[in-house]
Amino acid sequence: MKKIIKTMTGGIWLVDPPKDISLNGYRIDNVIQYTDFVITLYFGIVVVSLIFFIWRYNARKHPHAVYDLGNTKKHRYLTVAMGLLVFFSIDVVIESMAFKDLKEAFWKFPKGEDVVRIEIMPQQYAWNIRYPGDDDIFGTNDDIVPPQNILHIPVNTPIVVQLTTYDVIHSFYLPNFRYKQDATPGMVTAMWFQAKETGDYEFACAELCGNSHFKMKGFLTVESKDEFDNWIVAQEPEVTDDDDDWGFEEEDEGVPTKWGWQWKELK
């Protein structure tokens, strides 16, 4: 079915999206492909009728128009049929696909032991990333804070990310996962994703955040579970003198420290 749709629409965008390496990205690609198909169909109908009418009913060929107000009962039925056709062929299909995907994947946050939890706090113009460390609690002395813009995740493992921002609104955009989530001041937002393949990828800020918005790039490394464990062990824990002073106040050459927040449990 996917192939048929792809052939029928001829890949209307003429380019390919970034490689999908995620568990659920195919769902987004599918709904996009169905929409490609259905809009090509309807646009085709519009264009074919336009061309036919231009050829058949131009004034030279068809000097006398037919007087037709289009207000009879038959016309009204036809109109209702048109509306219903569109409703069922477009709205109902796309909606059921999307709602199913949201329920089964995007809004169904994974739970359990193997989930990797990460807190991300973008700032103008860099990504601060925090892992909970050995005690599995954020905002403690053993938190792992890698250098800015460096994000490592294990493959085939659900990753839950919570986001807030240091300053203005940013958006955590993972092209290879077909996903993005805003980071807004004063609130914690959440998203989850899972990689199917290892490798090095990029992530970006998708929400205008100032003059160097275009440079706000991060480096994502997807690696095996073992490599990931080795990497995280090799990182220095964020050692601090006292536990009391957690908050946004401290900065070291523009890099905030001790910014972690208590993990928000989702229902």
Next chain:
Amino acid sequence: MEGIKMSSSKSIMSTHIFSTDHKTIGKQFLFLGIFFLLFGGFQAMLIRWQLAYPEQPVPWWLFGSIVNGEAGMITPDVYNQLFTMHGTIMIFWAITPLLIGAFGNFVIPLQIGAKDMAFPTLNMLSFWTFFLSGVVLLVSYFLPLGVASGGWTSYPPLSLPAGGIPGLGQAFWTLSITLMGVATMMGAINYVITVIRLRAPGMTYFRMPLSVWGLWLASILNVIFVPVIAAGLIMLLTDQLLGTQFFLAGRLAAGGGGDPLLFQHVFWIFGHPEVYILILPVWGIVSELLSVFSRKPAFGAKITVICMSTIVVLSSVVWGHHMYTTGMSPLLGKTFMFLTLLISIPSSIFFFNWLATLWRGSLHFDPPMLHTMAVIWVFAIGGLTGLYNATVTADIYLHDTMFVVGHFHYTMAASVLFGGYAAIAYWYPRMFGRMLNPLLSKIHFWGTFISINLVFFNMMATGYAGQHRRLYNPGEFEFLKPLADINIFITISAFILGAFQILFLYNFIHSMVKGKVAENNPWKSNTLEWTMDYPIAHGNFSTAPQVVNGPHEYSNPNVKDADWVCQTVKIGNES
């Protein structure tokens, strides 16, 4: 009638500058709109230059040295200013005055058989407030730290001093749009009341031309939703200048602050109806002109009106689809998606009616008709691609990418541009007494039609390939490097598009002086604005017209020797 004539003294001040004649005010809006259209369009060319040839000096034919100082390069802060002002100017100072300002003013009273607007002085004030708002906006170009650069949506906290944009540019931006909103409200109230109160005898609602319907519905949305954004902008302004914290939160807010999301809600409660405010006049004009140039009644005109009215209602409850990635509640996301997709039903029905109007018609491909049919093409693409953005899951990927940019340029830029050109070509003889040069009009049309599709379709393609918006240099990202060629292609197409608009400008000005003198009813239309001699006197109609027909009695078999009949002429079997 007498009152209007006696009160108008003959000085140039009162006839051409502070005129209360709706026709003069309409022309003033038209000229100002075209000025801003060119200004905003020029900035688009600079944006495209930077996207195709990042950090290379702007060439002389884009006025590189004047705009960018000595180095001749666009810097990141200038780039952000360019796209901010391009969007702001095009939406608020080009499209709004071109369609609602110019044609709302010029066409509504003439087509409904009124002597003038309900409140002529308010109408004049509306234009001059609008003019003032434009001046405030342009003055901000001379501020030491430049104009606003927070995007046309101006989301806080970025648009607040704490967000890091220096200077007063953002505050001038907020102030000028608030003023623009005041001007729009004055105009909109005028249009709404004029249509309700001043229709000529016999001009029932369903005998109004569909162009009036479109403009009227747009004005109703304006009356309801412009106050919302005005309130939001005043709050934003006090945040910017007085240190209130309506839209500030997190670390930057000293005393707890407010909520940045609140601004997004307020902005889009207005912002989504706004796109319908911009497009409704086009729908009306298209519905009307298709009938005129097919010499056939508008198919199912009543249903078209009902559909447009349904969309007016729906447009006010779908703003959340701009905010799917903000982390809104799943229930809200689904609701907004459902409501948004519902718009496809009335839209498809009036599309069907448009095509059915052409069916068995007798099509005359004069320049207004060419532009009208182009609207069908571009709005079909624009409307259908809206489906991706309405879908929560697809939008998670496509939100804030060039796909969205391409989509809304199809709906707002391309559709409104062609609708505006159709309206200008159609009513030009009534406004200036002469015809546009048809050959130049046709060259301009084809050049615009081809290049505009190359630009906006490929924008969507780059977005589908992942390119996010508002990037100074897409080459910063490895995954966007393969798109360099397509970006160059878009830019060259955009330059061609821009060049063809200069041809239009030449035609527009030249024909005013040298164009063929127009007859009173060159398109053989039924509607009332073609019944009087040019120049149309202040007061329009010497006696109030008595309307007996609907506007679309083309090719009526009961009319002898003509395929049209004026709305005031009885169609009878008596002869």
